[in-house]
Amino acid sequence: MNNLLKGKKGIIFGALDENSIAWKVALKAKEQGAEFILSNAPVALRLGKINELAEACSTEVIPADATSIEDLEALFDKAMSKYGQLDFVLHSIGMSPNVRKNKAYTELNYDWFLKTLDISALSFHKVLQVAYQKDALKEWSSVVALTYIAAQRTFPGYNDMAEAKATLESIARSFGYHYGTKKKVRVNTISQSPTMTTAGSGVKGFDVFYDYADKLSPLGNASSDSCADFTIALFSDLTRMVTMQNLFHDGGFSSIGMTEAFMTE
């Protein structure tokens, strides 16, 4: 390996099982020399196998509900008492009760809509605000959240997660300004291809959708492994001046209008 993250410390949110992008990021960050704490919601911990991952990475899991300031404060306190200031954070958190319960976009439950926003977007602001107030991040550290192109274009099945991702990307820009100006911390989002995670594949019609994107992308859909590689690049010192950006990691999908594969079938 390349020691790209040698000596770097961080927190990785959102690893559930071996299909999670955060799971792959953890493995690759470890390979590149990083140390980190794994975190996920208490309920996710019961359902997933994150302890296996912790073992493989010689680290520990600290549960935290990312919508709870108290949980996040406790998490950052523990991380800082272990590592001092941190170098990177991954936010891979998203959930929509409206999607789960199959509410149509034209029949949304608004308490759930606010919950979608709180869990999937405001949680990112909370992570950043807690880190900012605790001065938990070193200069030039890197914060990354995962997003999807539904923030720019409509994919009906994505439902109110479209708004959550639009909010998330806006938070990356807004907080990126404040944290960059004050501490040279960079904040970006990776807009990833549809990915066969345990969460993703639960969405109705996900297969058709996955195949459509795969066919439309010149390089095919980006895998969770390659997404983890790209995340490593963003955590490394090679990308210190990239901030407040939404970076498409999608095999070219976002720049495609139509392909010959569609025209000739």
Add this chain to the structure above:
Amino acid sequence: MNNLLKGKKGIIFGALDENSIAWKVALKAKEQGAEFILSNAPVALRLGKINELAEACSTEVIPADATSIEDLEALFDKAMSKYGQLDFVLHSIGMSPNVRKNKAYTELNYDWFLKTLDISALSFHKVLQVAYQKDALKEWSSVVALTYIAAQRTFPGYNDMAEAKATLESIARSFGYHYGTKKKVRVNTISQSPTMTTAGSGVKGFDVFYDYADKLSPLGNASSDSCADFTIALFSDLTRMVTMQNLFHDGGFSSIGMTEAFMTE
């Protein structure tokens, strides 16, 4: 006048006083032959002079809290009993408790953040969902919401309204897909220059900000009068195939990197 809205009926949300963009839209819609109901939050009705406007437009005011489904249902019921199906809706609603109380973006109160989103963005979804479920809009009718470029780029003083506007614009796209597919209703946002409304000018540092944008825009800042003109164009049949768009009405500001005015001073 040009009779561009002759025979068209609608609802205009958000007129407070003669500085409001919605106020100007009402006057111009009237001139162009439209009939409409004015609506605003009960509290805004007490503070403003919307009854003067109603008189000038020979219409009535129906108070509605745009975050309340019940209020919106009652409003649409009354509008439909008066006019039948409608042709246009203007959403000019926004408020951030965090801005009001001078909370820094790095010290947000999260209950208030959710309130900002509910009032300034989810209210737009609620208006659309109520209209959609009541089948309140004719084919080819036009729905417009007002937004600001802080949804794309960071303006520190705009605070969590940046996220609200990003959410609002996403709702325009998402609902525009559903309503367009089902009923050929179009949904767009106008991204307007900073405007000297009673609400806008209350924001800290608004003057500096207004002048900066004015200086950077080749045509200067767009006035509320010209914004009303543009809104009329979007309500008219001249723009029937424009949907799911965010349209910059800003004297060119959004396409400027730098101007000679800045370079030579």
Add this chain to the structure above:
Amino acid sequence: MNNLLKGKKGIIFGALDENSIAWKVALKAKEQGAEFILSNAPVALRLGKINELAEACSTEVIPADATSIEDLEALFDKAMSKYGQLDFVLHSIGMSPNVRKNKAYTELNYDWFLKTLDISALSFHKVLQVAYQKDALKEWSSVVALTYIAAQRTFPGYNDMAEAKATLESIARSFGYHYGTKKKVRVNTISQSPTMTTAGSGVKGFDVFYDYADKLSPLGNASSDSCADFTIALFSDLTRMVTMQNLFHDGGFSSIGMTEAFMTE
């Protein structure tokens, strides 16, 4: 009609036959009270039926090769001697020798590539530069060019016209800055749905492509008639503060990621 262009004078480039967008713009501009000169390349005049259109609009045709400064100067001189300063210009000009001769994008002839750029994009700069130097446009006049979303996303059949449209849109921004700052002239592009013009329908695979866009657009493809309506709105005083913009007039296509129509077939 609405007298939206009453008293306004202009030049309309690019009407060939009744399928041309420029043809429809001419008819609707006439209806709205405008007077204008029609212009097209000498070769296009021989192939088309523009004289019929001139008759219907009680005007004349002045041939001009829009890549020739001399021709453009003569045209603007005649127009100004007839009308004085002008209020609007439509640029609907595009041609790619590489597309015509079926050269693949990976086997371009570079002399032809430069010709594509000169005819389809630099011609727009030439029109603007001649107008600017002759002070041919009134304050607040409106210049519009037609473009296509291939400037943002790849549509293989569009070939080097993608680069021509990217250049054209950049010229609208750049010249819009200069002309706006000096004379409050606004310059925009309309990014129109694929249109069954005589030129468009000659492109290989155009039918499949047209149907794909039509199916993906919530309102369907925008017709040339509705494009003419939108152009009238941009020529009118309703849009005086819109400049340096690329405006999608496409039934929502540009904001669509995927539709249920595709997912369920």
Add this chain to the structure above:
Amino acid sequence: MNNLLKGKKGIIFGALDENSIAWKVALKAKEQGAEFILSNAPVALRLGKINELAEACSTEVIPADATSIEDLEALFDKAMSKYGQLDFVLHSIGMSPNVRKNKAYTELNYDWFLKTLDISALSFHKVLQVAYQKDALKEWSSVVALTYIAAQRTFPGYNDMAEAKATLESIARSFGYHYGTKKKVRVNTISQSPTMTTAGSGVKGFDVFYDYADKLSPLGNASSDSCADFTIALFSDLTRMVTMQNLFHDGGFSSIGMTEAFMTE
């Protein structure tokens, strides 16, 4: 170093002297284990000190006018006879006669405008087309060109280079589609901060412009050194699924509307 490019071979266009971004890329690519040929126009070779760089990198310089297919074919033939198929190409080439001769954007010389496009944009297509036809690039190889945000927003001093960069970025998308589909080659552009290169600093008013961007960017302007780091990341296997993208490497400039630094002065 991290051996990120161990065993990789390439061509680097555009190193002139130690202020060139391409110069820094060469040094860092060498450090990371790559081998490559340096190329520049014959005239640039006379003016610069590229032979020093070649020595430092234990490699050779092969002159090529990047607008000449013959020169490019000879260059790729030599490179392939030395290395076999290649893994990366850097295009850092741009020149505008109109800028050089201080022609205003409203008084352009059109032969020079075409020259600007040919040198600064079509050269990139020529490099790609020659590589494509010779099958010179391995699967998953990476092609990068340097660009500037003037392709999206107007910076008056940038003149017709705005159109050149818009064309360049369009070529990256278009060719990225073809090369990606056929050979999984990725093609991207890096949109870099204003940089104190020998070329850049020759532009009129560059200092004011540089300072403006520096002040507006939360992390300050990105240096040529950090741009080289980012280029290495794009050449490496960490970014294999990123293609057809324009990536801002600018300290956040592109996402800024206004900063407190401007508001408080």
